[in-house]
Amino acid sequence: MPMQIQPCDAERDAPRIQAIFNHAIEQTTALYEYQPRSLEQVQTWLLQKKADRLPVLGLYSAADTLQGFASYGPFRPWPAFQYTVEHSIYLHPQAQGKGLGRPLLSALIQAAEAQQYHVMMAAIDASNQASCALHQRLGFQCVGRLKQVGYKFGRWLDLDFYQLQLMTPIEPTEAGPVR
Ligand SMILES: CC(C)(COP(=O)(O)OP(=O)(O)OC[C@H]1O[C@@H](n2cnc3c(N)ncnc32)[C@H](O)[C@@H]1OP(=O)(O)O)[C@@H](O)C(=O)NCCC(=O)NCCS
Structure with missing residues (x-):
């Protein structure tokens, strides 16, 4: 199936993103949350990403249906962490296990380089073998x-941290990455 990766549209994609998030919350340990997110929470999350010039990349099938999304945000809220982002990636249950995570995460890595970040961090539940393997495959x-x-x-959950070192920025300064 041909797929396309492009920025998500806050209005159009919010319900599908909500459904993907809530499946992960209710059925898996991919998210350490107990309560499903409301549509309003998801819309606010999307608008905040846009305001902060942080990408939310969508993976779309030919029928223009969102199959998954990936995004990043600050790793820790203190200035000297400004070149580090923490990302997440979620595919619709029917899109999982088909190798679709790889092009989406690759596109997110390219976005982080374009914005001159230096480190990408993923916090992955240790039992999430597909996510751990995907991240290892991409370095x-x-x-x-x-x-x-x-x-x-x-049950208790162990959390693994995965790190990717980027070649960017060429000249880091305390003014921070380009957005
Ligand atoms: C995690 C996720 C992004 C992975 O993307 P995906 O496209 O479904 O990944 P795939 O199933 O194609 O597997 C990716 C790689 O991991 C390997 N893999 C999958 N399951 C595995 C397992 N149980 N043990 C070992 N390796 C595994 C695959 O063989 C593949 O390797 P390859 O590229 O060498 O073929 C996706 O499944 C997803 O969105 N899951 C639900 C939400 C989630 O867990 N998000 C991540 C939160 S950190």
Whole structure:
């Protein structure tokens, strides 16, 4: 199936993004959340990304249906972390297991380089083998495991941190990355 990657549209895509988020919240440990997100929360999240000039990239099938999305935001809210982002990637359940995560995450890496970031971080539930494998395939290294920092579905959850070092920026300054 031919796929296209382009920025998500806050208005059109919000319901589908909500459905993808809420499946991950209700059925998996990909997100350490208990309550589904409302449409309003998702719309606010999308608008904030736009205001902050942070990408939300969508993977669309030929029928223009959103099959997944990927985004990043600040890693930690202090100035000296400004060249580091923490990202996330979510595919619709029917789009998983088909190798579609790779082009979407690759596009997000390109976006981070274009914006002159230096490090991408992913916090991945240690039992999420597909996500760990996907990140390793694209050059991320597991740099540590936080043990039992989560609790969901009646069990403790370990969290793995994966890191990708980018070649950008050529000349870092305290003024920060380009957006
Ligand atoms: C995690 C996710 C992004 C992965 O994308 P995907 O396109 O479904 O990934 P795939 O199933 O094609 O697998 C990617 C790679 O991992 C490998 N893999 C998949 N499941 C695996 C498993 N259980 N054990 C080991 N390797 C596995 C695949 O073989 C593939 O490797 P390859 O590129 O060498 O063929 C996607 O499944 C998803 O959105 N899941 C739900 C939300 C989520 O977990 N998001 C990540 C939060 S950190």
